[in-house]
Amino acid sequence: MRTRSTVTSLVTSLLLTGALLATATACAKNDTPSDAAAKPRTIKAVEGCGKGGWTNPSDLAPDRTPARCSPGAPAPVKLARTRKLTIATGTLAAEYVAPLELAVKKGEFKKEGLDVTLKVLPTPDALPLLAKGDIDAQWAAPEAAVMNGILGGFDIKWVAGNFSPDPKSRSGLWVRLKDGESASHVAMAGRKMGTMIGKGSVIAYPMDTALKKHGGGLDKIQFQQLGSADVLTALQNGGVDSAWLLDPVWRKVDGDRRYAFLGGQPEGEPLGGLLFGPNLLKEDPDAGVAFLRAYIRTVNTYFADDYKTDPAFVTELAGLLKTDKSVLESTPSLRMDWEIRAGTTDRLQKAYKAAGVSKGDPLPESRTVDRRLYEEAVGHTS
Structure with missing residues (x-):
């Protein structure tokens, strides 16, 4: 979205959804729950996060305060072995991608033992690669092509949000x-x-x-x-x-x-963010948690509040996104938010059905969303 999330044209989505479904059997690992969900993982309290590092997904209030930890939290927990990860994104020029780009620039991923490459790929092109494990994650959104792909067997889940609009935004x-x-x-x-x-x-x-x-x-x-x-x-x-x-x-x-x-876009409800495939859902959830920990730490450190009130930071951001500072200053700050609200994929699928671009029956949230990795990153236990 942008909504400010990754966008895909109707024509492209419709043409490629068929291809996604046709190749789903060949490239999906299987259709069982992710290892992160199926196998119990030890979750420890995280200093600096506490109660503020998690909010109840059922809270749909437009004015809710997004989850926040202290600046610098959650602290890095470096993996014993460096992992190389490739993350697909539709663009590197949009403001909503800034937390990932800044995390690379500031070395937040390296602190976790991750060597991260951001690769520009349109959502439909990236989906089969994500399902096959040729890329590790996708900075996108649960679009109709994603839902249709999961229905066809792709082992992909939405694991973290990106942003919701400022109340003053009129996008x-x-x-x-x-x-x-x-x-x-x-x-x-x-x-x-x-x-x-x-x-x-x-x-x-x-x-x-x-x-x-x-x-x-x-x-x-x-x-x-x-x-x-x-x-x-x-x-x-x-x-x-x-x-x-x-x-x-x-x-x-x-x-x-x-x-x-x-x-x-609804206030307080992210509509995009990180999609994980089998590599980080099943084969290496430790790396998945580490990636989310670095992303969340970047939000807490640099994007926690109205980040555009800091002229120096806006200048840095403009350079990072290769855009004019005046363009960034012309719109309100995004409300960066790594959490996923309850029922968002239900509402999305209802809209896709109304638009005539969805296939089959709606998928339950258990098939489309996995919050457990970001909950582990902030030390939340249900």
């Missing part, structure tokens, strides 16, 4: 108002939406939610797939009636009374 669904309309009275059924994000992306869930508040729904609007540079232009020149605008594009229409913001 999301924008509509050009007709005469007599206001933000509280917009008829969305039958309108044309421009988006670079397909129905198979996690953004389908908040998109469907926002549309239904205004008489629409994914099945009641027309979609027009556009390039990232064309979405705003099409909205402004009348080519489409509405658009899903990402950071920082929405700033171009914010405050203009001709347009209204109808909703974005």
Whole structure:
């Protein structure tokens, strides 16, 4: 998402989902629960985390405080043998990828005995590689292609979140108002939406939610797939009636009374993050926990609060992401969050069904999510 999570076009998702399912039997290890879940692991209390290092997944309050440990916590626990890990990501230029990039730059993974390489790969290309063990993890989201892949036999689970939006963010669904309309009275059924994000992306869930508040729904609007540079232009020149605008594009229409913001990603609910395959779920969960420990420590040390209030850090971040500092400063800080809320994959699959891009019956959360590795990293025991 970006929502600010990794995005995949509808056309690509639909074309490649068939390929994923066709190869699932060959490249999936098996369909049993991950070793991290099946075998009891010793979990010790972690200094600096305590009660604040974990929140109940059932807490869906938009204003909930995300889990936080003290800066520098959880402390590194170096593995006896160095592991080389390859992590796929759709981009290295998006703000939501910054914790991973900074963890590499600051040596947080090395402190754990991990030699981490971040490799740019689109989600559909990376999924079969993740299932086969050719890569170790994926910084992405549980998109429709992921759910369909798991249904087909891929041993992949969502193991950590990435972020939720700041309440001041207006990244999301924008509509050009007709005469007599206001933000509280917009008829969305039958309108044309421009988006670079397909129905198979996690953004389908908040998109469907926002549309239904205004008489629409994914099945009641027309979609027009556009390039990232064309979405705003099409909205402004009348080519489409509405658009899903990402950071920082929405700033171009914010405050203009001709347009209204109808909703974005749910506050307090990450929709993407880390996907693990068999390498870190089954074969080497110690390395999986070590990776999450470094990621969580980076969030606690550098992204715990409103990190954009520190000009020096914003400058460092802009250099890391190879973007202009002014672009970063034009939008609120992301609310970095490594936890996964209860029921998120249920809600995502419901949206995929409404969009017509899901296969088969919905998967239970036990097949799609594994929180145990990040719980171990912060020392939480149920």
